[in-house]
Amino acid sequence: MPPKGKPTKTGSTRRANKTKKDDDENTEWDMGDDLMAGGKQLVKPEDQLELNEKQLKEEFTRILTANNPHAPQNIVRFSFKEGTFKQTSAVEQIAIHFALDGNMLHKDSDEARRQKAGGKSVEIELEPEPEPEPEKPKAEAVKPEGEEGEGGEKPPEDEAGGEGGEEKKKEPEEEEEAAEAPKKKGTLRNQFNYSERASQTFNNPYRQRGTETEPPPRATFSATANQWMIFDAYQADLLKAKLAKEKASKSTSTFRKDDDKNRKKKLPTMEIGGDNINRVVNAAKILERMVNQNTYDDISQDFAYFEDASDEFRDTEGTLLPLWKFSYDKAKRQSVTALKWSPTYPDLFAVGLGSYEFLRQGTGMLLFYSLKNPTFPEHIYTTVSGIMSIDIHPDQPYLVATGFYDGSVAVYNILEKTSDPIFSSTAKSGKHTDPVFEVKWHGNDLDGNRNFFSASADGRVGCWTLVKDELIFTEMITLKIQSGAAGPDGTQLQILGCAISLAFHRDIDYLYLVGTEKGRIHKCSKAYSTHFLDTFMAHNMAVNTISWNPFHADIFITCSADWTVKIWDINYTVPMFIFDLLSPVGDVAWAPYSSTVFAAVTNYGQCFVFDLNVNKYEALCEQTVVQKKKTKMTHIAFNQKYRIIVVGDERGHCSTLKLSPNLRKAPKRKKGEENLPPDPNFEINKLDKVLLAVREPEKLV
Numbered sequence: 001m002p003p004k005g006k007p008t009k010t011g012s013t014r015r016a017n018k019t020k021k022d023d024d025e026n027t028e029w030d031m032g033d034d035l036m037a038g039g040k041q042l043v044k045p046e047d048q049l050e051l052n053e054k055q056l057k058e059e060f061t062r063i064l065t066a067n068n069p070h071a072p073q074n075i076v077r078f079s080f081k082e083g084t085f086k087q088t089s090a091v092e093q094i095a096i097h098f099a100l101d102g103n104m105l106h107k108d109s110d111e112a113r114r115q116k117a118g119g120k121s122v123e124i125e126l127e128p129e130p131e132p133e134p135e136k137p138k139a140e141a142v143k144p145e146g147e148e149g150e151g152g153e154k155p156p157e158d159e160a161g162g163e164g165g166e167e168k169k170k171e172p173e174e175e176e177e178a179a180e181a182p183k184k185k186g187t188l189r190n191q192f193n194y195s196e197r198a199s200q201t202f203n204n205p206y207r208q209r210g211t212e213t214e215p216p217p218r219a220t221f222s223a224t225a226n227q228w229m230i231f232d233a234y235q236a237d238l239l240k241a242k243l244a245k246e247k248a249s250k251s252t253s254t255f256r257k258d259d260d261k262n263r264k265k266k267l268p269t270m271e272i273g274g275d276n277i278n279r280v281v282n283a284a285k286i287l288e289r290m291v292n293q294n295t296y297d298d299i300s301q302d303f304a305y306f307e308d309a310s311d312e313f314r315d316t317e318g319t320l321l322p323l324w325k326f327s328y329d330k331a332k333r334q335s336v337t338a339l340k341w342s343p344t345y346p347d348l349f350a351v352g353l354g355s356y357e358f359l360r361q362g363t364g365m366l367l368f369y370s371l372k373n374p375t376f377p378e379h380i381y382t383t384v385s386g387i388m389s390i391d392i393h394p395d396q397p398y399l400v401a402t403g404f405y406d407g408s409v410a411v412y413n414i415l416e417k418t419s420d421p422i423f424s425s426t427a428k429s430g431k432h433t434d435p436v437f438e439v440k441w442h443g444n445d446l447d448g449n450r451n452f453f454s455a456s457a458d459g460r461v462g463c464w465t466l467v468k469d470e471l472i473f474t475e476m477i478t479l480k481i482q483s484g485a486a487g488p489d490g491t492q493l494q495i496l497g498c499a500i501s502l503a504f505h506r507d508i509d510y511l512y513l514v515g516t517e518k519g520r521i522h523k524c525s526k527a528y529s530t531h532f533l534d535t536f537m538a539h540n541m542a543v544n545t546i547s548w549n550p551f552h553a554d555i556f557i558t559c560s561a562d563w564t565v566k567i568w569d570i571n572y573t574v575p576m577f578i579f580d581l582l583s584p585v586g587d588v589a590w591a592p593y594s595s596t597v598f599a600a601v602t603n604y605g606q607c608f609v610f611d612l613n614v615n616k617y618e619a620l621c622e623q624t625v626v627q628k629k630k631t632k633m634t635h636i637a638f639n640q641k642y643r644i645i646v647v648g649d650e651r652g653h654c655s656t657l658k659l660s661p662n663l664r665k666a667p668k669r670k671k672g673e674e675n676l677p678p679d680p681n682f683e684i685n686k687l688d689k690v691l692l693a694v695r696e697p698e699k700l701v
Contacts, residue, residue, distance in 0.1 A: 068093045078215050101203075289372045296374065299323050303371075303644070308660040316614050318621045318662035320607060323644065324374040326351075326654040331365050336648025338390040339587075339635040344397040346641035347371040348378070351654055354386025354405055361386055361405055366412065369654065379414050389439045391452065401452045401464075403436025409454055409464055409471070423471045425464070430473030432456035438502040443509060453504075455514055459496025461524070477529050479516060497522075503546040505570075507553045515543030519560060523570070536573055538566060545587050551595040551683040555691075559585040565600050567612075569695070576694045577616065581608055587635045593643070593664065595683035596690060601625075601633035601647055609663050612690045621663055625655055 075088045105112040223229075293300055303323055311318055331353045338352030353365040364386035368379040385406040393399040400412045402421075408431045410421035425431040434457035441452045442463075451465040459479040465472045479497035498517035505511040510526040511533075519539035522532040539560035549555040554570045561584040566575040583602040591597035596612040605626035608619040625647055626633065632650045639645065643664045648654045667682065 066093065068095050070095075078212075080215075083218065285373075288376070292373050292375055296324065303642075303658060306658070311660050311662040314662065316620055316662060318609065318660040320609070320621060320623050320625065320645075320657040320659065320663075322625070323656040323658055324371065325656075326369045326374055326377075327652060328365070328367060328377055328380075331367065331652040334362075334365065334386070334652045335632075335650040336634050336652060336654060337386065337388050338402075339637045339646060339648050339654070340390050340392050341637050341639055341646070342392055342397050343394050343640065346639060349637065349646060349654075350390055350392060350400060351648065352387035352390045352402065353652055354388055364404065366390065366400070366402060368414065371656070381412060381419050383410075388435050388437050389454075391439045391441050393441050393450070396450075399441075399450070401439045401441060403439045403454055403456075405435045407432035407434055407436060407456060407458070409436055409439060409452075411452075411466065411471075423466055423469075425471050425473065429471060430462075432458050432460060432462065434458040434498075437500050440502055440504055442504060453502060453512070455499035455502040457498045457500070457517070459498060461499060461502065461514060475529070476526060477514075477524055477532075479514065479522065481518075498542075500542050501544060501546045501558075503548055503556065505553070506548050506550075513546050513556065515546050515558065517542045519543060519562070521546065521558065521568075534573070536568065538568075538575075539564065544585065545589075547588060547590055549595055549687070550590055550592055551678075551680050552687050555595075555687065557588055557590065557598060559588040559600055561585070565598075569691070572695070576691055577612070579608075579610065579619075581606075586633050589636050589638055589645075591638050591664075592640050593666070593678055595687040597663070599636055599638070599645060601636045603632040605629070605631045605633055605649070607633065607636070607645075607647060607657070609659070611663070611665075613686055614665075616690065621660075625657060 071091050071093055073091060075091065076085050077088055078084075079086045105115070302321060306321065308319055308321065334353040335355050336351055337354040337356065338350075340350045342348040342350070347370050349369055351367045351369060353367065355361055364383040366379075366381040366383065366387055367377040370378050383402075383404065385404040385408070387402050388405055389403040391401045393401075398413055398415045400414065402410050402412065404410070408425045410425070411423040413422045416422065432454065436454050436456045438455040439452055440454075441450075445451055445465060449465050449467055451463055453476065454462050454464065456462070461476045461479070463474040463476050465474065479499055481495045481497055497520070499514050500517055501513075501515035503513045505513075512524055512526070514522045514524055515538070516522070519537070519541055521536040521538045521543060523534040523536070524532055538558055539562050541561040543558055543560050545557075545559050547557050549557070555567065555576075556570065557565065557567050559565045563580055563583055563585065565579045565581060565585055565588055567577040568575050581600065581602050583604040583606070586601050586603060588598060588600040591599070594611070594613075596614075597610065599607060599609045601607050605624050607621070607623055607625045609621040610619050614620060626649055628651075633647055634650055635648045637646050643659045644656050645659070646654055646656050666678075669676070
């Protein structure tokens with residue numbers, strides 16, 4: 001500080017500055033007065049509003065709010081308390097443009113104190129060796145105030161009134177503080193074993209997804225129930241069911257297709273509101289097949305790989321290995337009246353259910369089973385009358401022709417979702433009057449229309465042509481018996497035969513055979529509708545089945561209830577072979593892999609397998625294939641691809657059986673040709689060689 005008696009230059013300078021400032025302000029006001037005096041005038045706009053004193057003094061305030069202009073103001077939520085939709089009053093107004101999580105702590109917080117305490121402990125443990133004391137700065141050499149320099153001279157003062165002197169005196173104090181600052185160091189770290197690293201990772205954006213569903217429908221109902229109200233409710237329900245039943249019975253087949261179209265149009269609109277189970281039908285079928293394959297894994301292994309090793313010790317005899325058994329709970333009281341493998345899908349076969357007995361007639365069923373799912377049918381069709389015969393179209397396997405016990409016929413399309421047939425015969429369009437025991441698909445007519453033939457117990461063979469949406473019936477031939485009975489007045493009564501079986505020639509399109517209830521087989525032609533080409537006195541009882549050989553065009557086989565199976569040549573009226581099975585024969589079928597192998601089933605539950613190339617007199621296999629005694633076997637069919645057969649009985653069951661190696665011997669082939677289909681020429685020559693001795697016995701002498 002300067003001496004008290006001496007005036008300082010600093011005070012005089014301040015007074016001078018204040019005086020100068022007052023002069024400047026006076027100068028500015030003087031300039032403003034000069035401008036006002038110069039005559040400056042304000043120009044009033046023409047459209048200016050005339051406001052009174054009150055309006056001029058009115059204050060308008062503007063309020064700046066923090067509301068988000070983009071925030072929705074009409075959010076509606078369902079209130080379960082009040083049971084209605086209500087608009088929410090609180091709306092989130094905050095809009096976050098940037099957010100970053102930091103790691104800063106308040107120095108007085110517990111965590112900061114804990115970290116400070118941890119740093120001190122590290123300082124004590126890692127205290128470095130003391131360093132040599134640094135040299136004192138030159139500021140310490142400055143002499144204190146009041147000491148004079150050499151010669152008694154005082155330090156010269158600055159012209160500004162001692163301000164420079166004060167700054168010079170303050171500099172030593174600042175330098176002393178700067179020298180003391182390095183002594184107050186923070187936490188010491190080990191400079192030889194210390195590293196500090198930092199990294200910044202990408203923060204994934206947060207996403208939120210919300211879904212609001214419609215509230216469950218609610219209804220409040222209250223009523224007083226008494227006896228007469230309950231009675232009226234039951235009466236109304238019964239009346240409604242009765243009207244629905246009458247309406248369904250009045251609908252005819254001519255209007256069914258229009259109804260189906262209308263239903264198809266209505267179905268999409270009806271299924272939008274609820275769950276559509278049709279979306280998971282295919283997935284459920286696949287899952288069901290997977291479960292069944294795991295359940296019947298041992299049978300699947302036997303079907304694919306098992307070979308009966310005991311055939312090596314049986315010489316020529318063979319056995320049948322039981323595989324899957326197919327049954328449907330609702331069809332246990334019905335008999336298997338028809339059996340047919342699909343010509344396109346080797347694992348699919350159709351089963352017709354009905355009854356051969358007159359007193360046990362009722363509804364029937366058409367079922368489709370697959371080897372991939374033995375527990376439940378793939379398709380189920382319920383019919384009004386029992387089914388007597390079925391046939392699958394060879395080129396279009398989705399078309400199935402059926403013949404019923406009441407004399408009608410129908411055609412089903414398994415690709416359609418409806419359970420009704422696409423074609424059906426009526427009394428108006430033409431039908432048989434007795435059961436239709438056989439239906440067979442035939443080639444298209446000249447117009448390209450599909451058609452099939454039917455053989456009925458009323459003695460008529462008819463042709464059914466599929467034209468647009470109706471069946472056209474044409475009578476092909478009437479089975480008239482020549483020796484008619486005489487009436488009371490001597491008139492001759494024409495008696496008709498009862499057609500049981502029907503088979504078309506494989507190569508000759510117009511030729512077909514008809515088996516009757518009297519045991520006769522009529523050789524007929526589509527060109528003649530009044531007489532037969534020839535008649536075979538085949539059996540003493542009804543001819544149940546006629547089947548052409550798949551390789552030889554002139555050979556066919558028949559079976560009858562007279563216990564016999566006979567093999568015929570179309571050019572001879574006597575049978576080539578006769579086999580007596582000691583029980584009524586229900587069905588017989590040729591094997592698709594050999595011209596000399598065939599199988600038959602009897603009413604005693606037995607299955608016979610023959611191979612004429614191995615043994616012409618006895619069966620290679622005679623095996624009972626039913627679990628219960630006195631169960632009649634009704635039908636049998638060979639699979640076109642696999643070496644298995646399926647048999648049906650009168651209890652509605654179908655059993656699959658695998659042929660042992662002795663029953664399916666194949667001719668030796670070259671390497672690489674084992675999986676080729678059988679050679680037709682070889683099979684024809686093999687059968688001709690067997691029949692040679694029967695056809696021309698005189699050459700054996």
